[in-house]
Amino acid sequence: MILPCLTVAPTSLMGRGVFTTAPIAAGTVVEISPVIVMNAGDRKHLDQTTLHDYIFEWGDDLSQCCMALGYVPLYNHSYTSNCEYEMDFAAELIRVTAVRDIVAGEELFINYNGDWNDSKPLWFAAK
DSSP states (O other), X not given: OBOTTEEEEEOSSSSEEEEESSXXXXXXXXXXXXXXXXXXXXXXXXXXXXXXXXXXEESTTSOEEEEEXXXXXXXXXXXXXXXXXXXXXXXXXXXXXXXXXXXXXXXEEEOTTSSTTOOOOOTTTTO
């Protein structure tokens, strides 16, 4: 499920991003994306490809990874994101929810740390 008001468009600094063409109220589920779960061996191969930048760690012990379908891999990062994502390991889904009201035309962001307001430096920020 992807809200019909979401669209993928170019950003000035981050390539592509997910935007809304209509207002979104806080608490609205904007996307529910199925995922393809892969094991640790698959991840070693994926880490050698461009897909490394689009996969998510997966599972209670984070030993697996997944490729989310839908727009989920295209949400850009912000430490003060306007959306958060929740992983449902049993159902193999990622759910994206607005954490505040979002205005039409605004880009939707998630915090790659998982919690929408977690300011811990990201793995790629240290490079």
